[in-house]
Amino acid sequence: xxxxxxxxxxxxxxxxxxxxxxxxxxxxxxxxxxxxxxxxxxxxxxxxxxxxxxxxxxxxxxxxxxxxxxxxxxxxxxxxxxxxxxxxxxxxxxxxxxxxxxxxxxxxxxxxxxxxxxxxxxxxxxxxxxxxxxxxxxxxxxxxxxxxxxxxxxxxxxxxxxxxxxxxxxxxxxxxxxxxxxxxxxxxxxxxxxxxxxxxxxxxxxxxxxxxxxxxxxxxxxxxxxxxxxxxxxxxxxxxxxxxxxxx
Numbered sequence: 372x373x374x375x376x377x378x379x380x381x382x383x384x385x386x387x388x389x390x391x392x393x394x395x396x397x398x399x400x401x402x403x404x405x406x407x408x409x410x411x412x413x414x415x416x417x418x419x420x421x422x423x424x425x426x427x428x429x430x431x432x433x434x435x436x437x438x439x440x441x442x443x444x445x446x447x448x449x450x451x452x453x454x455x456x457x458x459x460x461x462x463x464x465x466x467x468x469x470x471x472x473x474x475x476x477x478x479x480x481x482x483x484x485x486x487x488x489x490x491x492x493x494x495x496x497x498x499x500x501x502x503x504x505x506x507x508x509x510x511x512x513x514x515x516x517x518x519x520x521x522x523x524x525x526x527x528x529x530x531x532x533x534x535x536x537x538x539x540x541x542x543x544x545x546x547x548x549x550x551x552x553x554x555x556x557x558x559x560x561x562x563x564x565x566x567x568x569x570x571x572x573x574x575x576x577x578x579x580x581x582x583x584x585x586x587x588x589x590x591x592x593x594x595x596x597x598x599x600x601x602x603x604x605x606x607x608x609x610x611x612x613x614x615x616x617x618x619x
Contacts, residue, residue: 423472507556
């Protein structure tokens with residue numbers, strides 16, 4: 372039987388009163404720590420997941436559950452804190468932790484001020500490669516957790532990245548080399564999001580963004596399919612036109 376309006380108000384007053392008590396906060400903090408421990412334990416069942424958890428800990432980043440405006444997660448760079456909405460699933464939280472670890476690694480290993488001097492095409496390319504690196508890393512985690520927790524792969528694919536996970540899994544069946552698999556996943560993400568620009572330019576960005584947590588690049592340039600000559604003509608014409616128009 373549903374509460375009456377009066378009963379609902381009384382129930383809320385009682386709950387809010389409990390929330391203000393110190394013992395309620397202690398219990399809530401304990402429950403959040405236990406949940407985070409479960410997520411981190413799950414992630415350490417994967418090589419890449421363990422690297423992400425260890426990297427955030429090594430760089431002094433705190434992971435907490437709090438209501439967020441994004442309703443999913445947000446990273447507070449000033450306080451080095453990853454804030455995730457309590458409503459997020461444990462699999463979703465794991466993917467957010469991987470994203471935060473990748474972005475923090477990218478920011479710590481690269482001088483993005485140099486990129487500001489590059490052409491608008493390079494800036495666009497950088498943004499795509501930055502997210503491609505995150506997505507490929509999440510795909511590798513989902514693959515490594517496929518037997519232990521298939522919900523990770525289900526969620527990753529449901530977010531629109533099935534092509535990326537399929538490409539990575541296909542590569543792993545051909546060869547156990549995870550660097551090549553992640554490279555192919557990066558390429559797949561790139562082609563899904565920017566089919567107009569040839570793949571060749573800004574290889575330095577690829578090599579500097581797509582790195583492991585030890586700072587070494589995992590991107591294998593041998594996997595890149597070189598565009599035909601006419602694609603380069605179109606690309607250079609577009610670049611010259613954009614530079615003449617100030618990047619518009």
